Amino acid sequence: MQLRIDSIDFSYGKNEILKKVYLELKETQLMGILGPNGSGKTTMLRCINGILTPQQGSIVLDEKELKDMPRSEVAKNIGYVPQNSSSDLCSPTVYEVVLMGRKPHITWQFSDRDKDIVWEAMEEMDVKDLASQRFDRLSSGQTQRVLMARAIAQEAHVLLLDEPTSNLDVKYQIEVMDRIHRLVHKNNISGCAVIHDLDLAMRFCDKAVLLNKGNIVAAGDVWDVITPENIKKVYDMDIAIPDIYGRPRVVVL
Ligand SMILES: Nc1ncnc2c1ncn2[C@@H]1O[C@H](COP(=O)(O)OP(=O)(O)OP(=O)(O)O)[C@@H](O)[C@H]1O
Numbered sequence: 001m002q003l004r005i006d007s008i009d010f011s012y013g014k015n016e017i018l019k020k021v022y023l024e025l026k027e028t029q030l031m032g033i034l035g036p037n038g039s040g041k042t043t044m045l046r047c048i049n050g051i052l053t054p055q056q057g058s059i060v061l062d063e064k065e066l067k068d069m070p071r072s073e074v075a076k077n078i079g080y081v082p083q084n085s086s087s088d089l090c091s092p093t094v095y096e097v098v099l100m101g102r103k104p105h106i107t108w109q110f111s112d113r114d115k116d117i118v119w120e121a122m123e124e125m126d127v128k129d130l131a132s133q134r135f136d137r138l139s140s141g142q143t144q145r146v147l148m149a150r151a152i153a154q155e156a157h158v159l160l161l162d163e164p165t166s167n168l169d170v171k172y173q174i175e176v177m178d179r180i181h182r183l184v185h186k187n188n189i190s191g192c193a194v195i196h197d198l199d200l201a202m203r204f205c206d207k208a209v210l211l212n213k214g215n216i217v218a219a220g221d222v223w224d225v226i227t228p229e230n231i232k233k234v235y236d237m238d239i240a241i242p243d244i245y246g247r248p249r250v251v252v253l
């Protein structure tokens, strides 16, 4: 499924947050959304998910405008893991939270196939052992992995992840990004992940956009976006990208 954002503007009241933002994302591409705090990354994902409606411009999924799609169709096509989240159910188990990912697909009850998909998604995010635990008693990193499993179980064609690694330990940061990358490529879906860690973005993303104060400063192959010049311009910070053990690494100087 192809996602195209055509010159969207979004304001909260008089406060202009996104200005002429554009983006094009094809299947089997993982895009990193980069930019300083407050630059509009979450706002952009919320527009793509249809939670917010831009005042100008259009968001198009496979030639269909998002604003013309029923909410149920959006839910089938777009999976969203928010930056900060709590469950809207009362004290559900981890299994029940992941099962909710199947909701857009069911008519009146969950099938055996739905349940298989849920277990596979939990396995993918390494949360099977937590299945019977209460969701509201998990650590932040466990919560993040469970919500990712829910989005995987949803089998959406576009996966939006807002800072998927922010609460994860160093091992899971690599593992989860690696799984997201593989999932996008294996299942022919499109992924958009907000990431602050430039090295992780460089390692796992195919494409990137760099936002600053609601404007796109650079967009394209991750290589062309994460450059010392662009990072200096946006963060006023010096980086180098040396090869270490045969792989480019982003090093803050
Ligand atoms: N509900 C809201 N009402 C009014 N202003 C908001 C609202 N949500 C966010 N903003 C403002 O919009 C701007 C962009 O916020 P957004 O959450 O999109 O930033 P971000 O790039 O995701 O930042 P971070 O890296 O800190 O998560 C900020 O100035 C923020 O204060």
Ligand SMILES: [Mg+2]
Pocket (backbone or CB within 6 Å): 041, 042, 043, 083, 162
């Ligand atoms: Mg944010």
